[in-house]
Amino acid sequence: MLLLLRKEDQVSSSGGKNIDYDKLITQFGCQTVDKSLLDRVQRLTGRPLPVFLRRGVFFAHRDFNKILDIYERGEKFFLYTGRGPSSESLHLGHLVPFMLTKYLQDAFDVPLVIQLSDDEKYLRDKNLSMEECERLGRENAKDIIACGFDGVSLTRTDPENKIRTLALCSAFYKNISRFSKRVTRNKADSIFGFTGEDNMRKQSYPAVQAVASFSNTFPRQFLGDDHLHCLIPCAIDQDPYFRMTRDVAPRIGYRKPALIESSFFPALQGEHRKMSASDPNSAIYFTDSAKVIKNKINQYAFSGGQESLQQHRKLGANLDVDIPVKYLNFFLEDDAELEHIKRNMARDIC
Template identity: 65%
Template sequence: MEKENESKTEQQEQDQVEAFKVPLVIQLTDDEKCMWKNLSVEESKRLARENAKDIIACGFDISRTFIFSDFDYVGGAFYENMVKVAKCVTYNKVVGIFGFTGEDHIGKISFPPVQAVPSFPSSFPHLFSGKDKLRCLIPCAIDQDPYFRMTRDVAPRLGYNKPALIESLFFPALQGETGKMSASDANSAIYVTDSPKDIKNKVNRYAFSGGQDSVENHRKYGANLEVDIPFKYLSFFLEDDEELEHIRKEYGSGRMLTGEVKKKLIDVLTELVERHRAARAAVTDEMVDAFMAVRPLPNMFN
């Protein structure tokens, strides 16, 4: 899904808040969008607020959650930590980590400290004043790993604890593991804005199947679950582990056909997207402002 890694990360963050009853800080890197996607500052900020609505729709607890935009928040103690990190990382090292070239503008080269310092409690004095030794757990997509490997290297030199990570994989494109999701190809992913008809059409037409080329062969050899996209998506989105294991055995043995698995995926995705659409429609601009307000969270550990 186009927003699959973001959605997965959001769900992981929500699960951790509910499990551990800890404060959650969510960074919206609208400046990164501006620099990497060649968007205007205004458009990047608009998209960040739209992202915030999707996040809030997942059901986060406002008494423990602070969402911030880099364009709006960077300064003060946050910027002080950025400078400290920047002084610890040489140009050669950042090139080695991120693969920057002489053609990249300097904004990209200067960005890594912005991603790094939300790992440090002192970047948020309105939340964690006097709690500089708190440990940070970061659920993120695997493409963000270089930023936090850099952060883990720098943190002890600045007197901070190293952040810990929970990394999620990218969902494969509907066309298969060798394909790539692309915003320019609407059929490579399922969007949270897709209608039930869109979802059904995309899954039936574009979701790569590991089934055999005929029913006879399928019954004989079964599906190749290593390449089957509908099953891979079900492994992420089907909450019933027993049902997923049943599908694994039946489909892998050939007793269940590709059409049956695709139908199950369509049902699961349609219900998920419709539920999210309804929750997001209830998120107002005032709610976004409330989550993004710089404020203490007195009950964040209760």
């Protein structure tokens, strides 16, 4: 089952350095997705691991091992992920959590909630009207549908899309109220950096994102399953929302959601930045033609990685920072072909 709901973008490291993912784990208490965990996933599902798992793109988790325990006992869980529409098309970075979610839905045969936070985008962006945010949400939904999820139900605008748009029902609103009551203004400010200039609704929005991880928020969809466990595939920048969620959930009698978290998909300009919908020259979109993609790679992609052309000719490419190689690592399925390309690029080929 797929349920699409109506419901930040620029991330970079300081000083132009690559993001220290190990530090994120040690400081915030995530666990590493290690070989034993991946071996267990493969054993339980009987499926080959997707590139995002076997190449370490999803590198951290919170209680994913407990989700596997649940599955092994024959119990149910559901998946939850989302998208904040800020452009007409998804870009490659947005694709990463959806592709892993598609694998997880197929491998474990579980229902899925996808939250489209067009209302949050309206609250955050002074230049976007509510109608434009809703339009972007519908356009993004088309890209999400194209990922091939097991979907049901209807939209407001196009019954043939087989996607359900859900307004805030009574159970949803009650959970938002229960959750919000347990989070002080000071706590929210410290997590999300809110200031006195932020509008009131924007400050309350984290609760909306949080409570979609509780199955009793959707009583009609999860009839009789009010306390299902939840697994959230997401990028690491969403961790603050769900650290907060995991802190509050037991205090209102609910289960903590589990997470599996990916590294950032780098911008064309280098790994110190995340590909961003707000900067079209940093991103490759679903709607870009082959010619546009080629031009973007040639013009903007950080490649080579040596200090000069002479150094590059002498030493070959620095594959730790070369963006085309990074992109191949995300999407090229064939491991042998990837290694062949890397060997050739690391040699003197100029």
